[in-house]
Amino acid sequence: MLKSISQNIPSNSRRTLLASLAAIAFASSFSCAFAANEQGPKIAKAPKLVLVLVVDGLPNEQVQRYRHQFGEGGFKRLLEQGAWFGNAHQAHGITVTAVGHAAVLSGAYPYQHGIIGNNWLDPQTLTSIYCTEDSQHTYLNEDTKASDGTSPANLRVSTVGDELRYATGNQSKVITVSGKDRGAILLAGKTGTAYMLMKKSGNFASSTYYMQNYPEWQQQFVAKKPQDRFYGKQWNTLLPEQAYVGDASDDIVAPSESSNSKRFPYVYDSKSGKPDAEYYEKLFTGPYVDELTLEFARAAIDGEKLGNNSAGVTDVLGVSLSSHDYVNHNWGPESKMSHDHLQRLDRLLAAFLNDVDKKVGLDNTLVVLTADHGFSNVPEFSQSIKRDANRLEGSKMLQALNQHLQEKFGVEKLVRKWSAPNFFLNYAAAESKGISRTDLENAAARFLLNYKGVANAYTRTQFETGMLPNDRISRLMQRGWNKQLSGDLVVVAKPFWYFGSANSGTSHGSPYTYDTNVPLIFMGKPWIKAGAYSQYAEVVDIASTLSHLLKIRMPSGAEGRVLTETLR
Known part of the structure; x- marks a missing residue:
């Protein structure tokens, strides 16, 4: 064959060509022999489920400060079996809930994604705009006020979920749940489905942007009124009293003359003597809204068959856990209350991850955990340790x-x-x-x-x-x-x-590291190499990394990097 190819070619060029063709033939036969005797690297199958956990208002330093007290299966499992970045940040200047949640799955900064705060003013009319308000839509079967969050209309970019649904012809399911409307809606993107807890009724609801009728599984969940079982319960410390000796004094974070003077035990009741809007709103400050949120997430996994999609494609479940933010606003991240709440959240996460393992399999699930922002200390506490605050x-x-x-x-x-x-x-x-x-x-x-x-x-x-x-x-x-x-x-x-103008409590929203440094953990053995990573990372890197692993187009405003150091 080589001889026939070389006919009509000058002799000096013919030798070069014959040598080249022979080398190619040898290399090809060697490659075939090598392939027959050696197994190449395995390419991990796509995850059946991407589980995105966002803890509202969790500074990374709290995870490190209290990690020795975590139980098995929650934060400890994520830290030991996942890739954890200690130097990860919400890398924008106004660190509030809506802005942070918008960053997680869009991979974009506010100058692009358009969510510049929880609220902002229209520059022309100076009227207030809520981040997820949309007058074209209302809550489904729930009371809706003018500025309630009912759609992602103000989000200007796509998300990982949007791009995944586009890539799979809308066969992938993207379901999000949160105690806050903005926590669910901004994770869901334009084409996912968001559910949020109603403070007036205590129900998990959605809006007419997403559907006209609820699926049967949601109706069954709401009919049981699980939110009412906490009425009259007390929130008290989970661990022995000695475990809290390093926390700030209650006299500093909850002085008797302040508006947030309540201390342990914290009682969940109302003036009416029965579950009502006062009681449901009170539930947010403590562990029970997170417990309800994770219960609803379990119902969504079963009802929507998340992670067991009949089309064989990846699904996304976003869970935003709202209560740590309320606790930290009331008493600060240095308080016994915040310390205890994080321990209780740890146990709730452990039970939830165990159930995900049973329903989907953690080896089939890619888990991401992060936060929307950190927190500053209560000014009175900062003053007690000689800070200008x-x-x-x-x-x-x-x-x-x-x-x-x-x-x-x-x-x-x-x-x-x-x-x-x-x-x-x-x-x-x-x-x-x-x-x-x-x-x-x-x-x-x-x-x-x-x-x-x-x-x-x-x-x-x-x-x-x-x-x-x-x-x-x-x-x-x-x-x-x-x-x-x-x-x-x-x-x-x-x-x-x-x-702020209150006489107690604290907040967030600054560009300082106590507000920007948040936990960032990826866990999923087939795709992720476990370990503690010292490299600088940003929350916007989540979208780029997930897009790479899912082999889909990156969201339209994504600017993060693929965290290649963590990938198998």
């Missing part, structure tokens, strides 16, 4: 800024409104008096830089031109600023300060 009251700051600008320029109300951490300036009024936009912005920013509790102030001009300092905080704030939606002046509080 306090609360920044926005209305007073707005009043002082307007007074200063009026004295400087002779024009009233040059700041139209405030919505933490955004100020909206009255450019039209300024320009009508010959005041340039940059002069107004710079005068406002200079004043705020000297305001007690303020660390920095960024202007619209800085964000639009990219003329920002080259430091971490500035980069995070740039990512969190959306040109169409955000304010004209954005303020960063000093470390351990936060925006």
